[in-house]
Amino acid sequence: MLGKDNFTNAEVWKQSNRIRYDISKIIELEDVDFLDNNSELLCLQFFNLDFSENLLDELLKHREKVIFKYLNLEVKKLSILQDWCEKHNYDLKIADVWDAPQLFLNQDLKSYIKNKCSLLKKDYIKFEKDKSLQYKLYDGTSLDLWVSVLEIDKNSWKGQKLCDMKSLDREDLQYVFYLIKEPQNSSLMVAFKGNEPMAYSLWFKADNDIWYAAKWGASYSGRQVSAGIKVLLNHINYIADRQGKNLELDFWGRRNQFYDMLKNTDVKRCHLEIRRHDDK
Numbered sequence: 001m002l003g004k005d006n007f008t009n010a011e012v013w014k015q016s017n018r019i020r021y022d023i024s025k026i027i028e029l030e031d032v033d034f035l036d037n038n039s040e041l042l043c044l045q046f047f048n049l050d051f052s053e054n055l056l057d058e059l060l061k062h063r064e065k066v067i068f069k070y071l072n073l074e075v076k077k078l079s080i081l082q083d084w085c086e087k088h089n090y091d092l093k094i095a096d097v098w099d100a101p102q103l104f105l106n107q108d109l110k111s112y113i114k115n116k117c118s119l120l121k122k123d124y125i126k127f128e129k130d131k132s133l134q135y136k137l138y139d140g141t142s143l144d145l146w147v148s149v150l151e152i153d154k155n156s157w158k159g160q161k162l163c164d165m166k167s168l169d170r171e172d173l174q175y176v177f178y179l180i181k182e183p184q185n186s187s188l189m190v191a192f193k194g195n196e197p198m199a200y201s202l203w204f205k206a207d208n209d210i211w212y213a214a215k216w217g218a219s220y221s222g223r224q225v226s227a228g229i230k231v232l233l234n235h236i237n238y239i240a241d242r243q244g245k246n247l248e249l250d251f252w253g254r255r256n257q258f259y260d261m262l263k264n265t266d267v268k269r270c271h272l273e274i275r276r277h278d279d280k
Contacts, residue, residue: 091277
């Protein structure tokens with residue numbers, strides 16, 4: 001159901017599901033993990049999924065509703081789902097759909113930004129002039145930088161709203177093991193001012209060249225100096241330079257002004273639900 005080019009199908013990602021959540025609540029169908037959440041199943045893998053009739057039949061044997069998040073909205077696959085739902089008297093609801101921003105570079109970032117909006121150009125000039133921030137990369141051994149990420153997350157609006165990684169069903173466990181076990185497919189950069197961690201950018205990929213911006217954040221102090229913007233720009237420069245000025249980056253998230261300013265393409269992405277026809 002999932003290809004090898006999808007990092008959420010990696011074995012370490014699936015193992016992390018079982019560490020993050022109650023292992024007795026994980027249901028594996030074909031090669032996809034679902035979280036048993038009372039009357040519904042929540043898919044724990046994203047982006048490119050193939051919906052076989054066998055899988056769909058099995059899903060609805062377990063619960064009345066199945067939720068998929070961050071799926072690429074492909075016309076052919078959506079048609080398969082619609083046909084199956086009509087045939088078996090289920091409802092298909094697209095809960096949300098948006099244009100997920102992507103950045104495909106084949107030149108250096110500075111040259112690319114010269115042709116973008118004035119606000120983005122101003123942000124890049126501020127990034128270049130700021131010598132107060134130091135950028136550190138995860139080296140594949142010490143977890144000091146990950147501790148800094150959690151500190152940034154907690155000392156931000158996410159921490160105040162209890163949607164930081166530790167508060168979201170230990171989301172930190174989902175990411176830290178991929179970072180440790182897949183160093184060649186991970187990249188973590190943290191911005192510091194002195195000894196204070198200010199902002200971070202975390203990317204993952206599978207065994208291909210498409211990176212996904214998995215997490216991005218800044219502390220309250222970091223926001224005051226636009227450290228989040230600056231660490232992301234520095235991260236893009238770093239990876240693009242390593243890859244000969246070529247970069248394919250999917251921002252994963254949605255409705256972010258800075259992502260939209262940076263992007264030069266996008267992909268239709270959605271959250272959707274399948275549920276029994278009488279489950280209103």
